[in-house]
Amino acid sequence: MNSLTSSLFLPAIVFLPLVASIMAFLISRNRQQGRINVYFAILQFLVVILMTILFLNEQTYQSDRYVIGGWGAPLGIDLVVDGFSILMIALTGLLTLLITIYSASYFSENYPSAEKGVRFWPLWWLLISGLNALFVSGDAFNIYVCLEIIGLSAAALVALQGTRAALIAALRYLLVGLLGSLFYLLAIVILYRSHGTLDLMQIAASTDNGLPDKVAMILITIGLLLKIALFPLHFWLPQAHANAPTPVSAILSALVVKASLYILIKFWFDVLGETTTFGASQVLGALGGAAIIYGSWSAFRATQLKVLIAYSTVAQLGYIFLLFPLSEYSIGVNSFSGSASQAAIYFIVAHACAKAAMFLSAGNLILSQGNGEIAQLKGIAMREPLNxxxxxxxxxxLIGLPPSAGFIAKWLLLTTSIESGQWWWVIVVIAGGLLGAMYLFKILSVAFSGNTVDAEPAYQQPKEKVSGVMTTVALILALITLALGFNSEFILNISNTTSEVIGI
Structure with missing residues (x-):
């Protein structure tokens, strides 16, 4: 993008959601607030589309920088966009639009959750602003601020349900997030003391594999793993995701945990890549493999529908962490490139769309049934076939069956494992797929079992009628997941881009 374009669109994707958050607060009692927030989501999506098109028209997919206030690094803060970040921004814009449309119906006067919409919308847009700002941040301290905005708004959104379980889950989420941020902040102090700058490009240029950089990398990794909820640091995630309102559960699983993962990848492969080792990558891969098995088995054993999906998120995050041992870096190339990075990025996109669709459909089923007990969903396919x-x-x-996007991602993982000679990851991926099939068919067998006679009198009359808008949004996300399986070239091309930062 040229400098005029970057000066227009890079600040816009950060400040537009902030404006929407303020407006949502001011019009909180307006009956049309849902429609107004949908307009903001459409506007943001249009900005993201234009920004993405202009970036891709550059052909080279080189990075672009916008200097805020004319003060460049190290004194000022720069906004940066590259191939990886533009993909995350586009994904955020798409999911924000669809989930906002869903939320406008979910928090409408037709449902008991209507009164929660007053508090939901300002926090929602604050969360989106934090995500967008994180994906374009070129400064380590600015990333910390964004992580705090995301963590605080996400914890408040989890607490919206107002139940005792939701408040406990939100408090646990908040405390774990603050602990993770503390580790990251300590790392920033060390990096600033060693390099005299917080600009990521300048830190990367002066990294010397010394002890301070190694300690900083360890602290960053621990802090971000807490926020990502990689096994065994996942203890806060299932209850937080399961007790949040349905739109919040969807965004937490689809994007919020990915934000910290995005930053970890940036530091691991670009900023402090010289401090990492093959042994460390194998440790992360082993934790990812354990997450796949443990998360899938816990999902199978779950008795609550949203808890099952939350544990599935723990498992799916494990697949992405196989990037680290399988990446080309592990055989001596220090860059975020190759088939392993393609698989990781494809997993991020595929999981975001699939998990958002799954949480939204689950929320619809729970709304229709009146509770989230899996055993109580018997025969619900008769009443909610689309969901x-x-x-x-x-x-x-999520299982990885064709023609879905998950199949492409798992195929890339399998081929990369074989080509790199790390065949043991093949066993983990296949085992995870089989366990995933077990908990999926567990739900489907319950949903399709029974008949109208068996269902009397408890299941004949729905507790709430699910709106067509809410069902349609979930269906669109599911169809996008299938479409990504048929047309993978675009994402794979973007995933081949480097994250080298250049000035304008």
């Missing part, structure tokens, strides 16, 4: 279909499509992607 059960959405759940099945999303599950197919």
């Amino acid at each position: 059960v279909l959405v759940f099945a499509i999303a599950g197919i992607s």
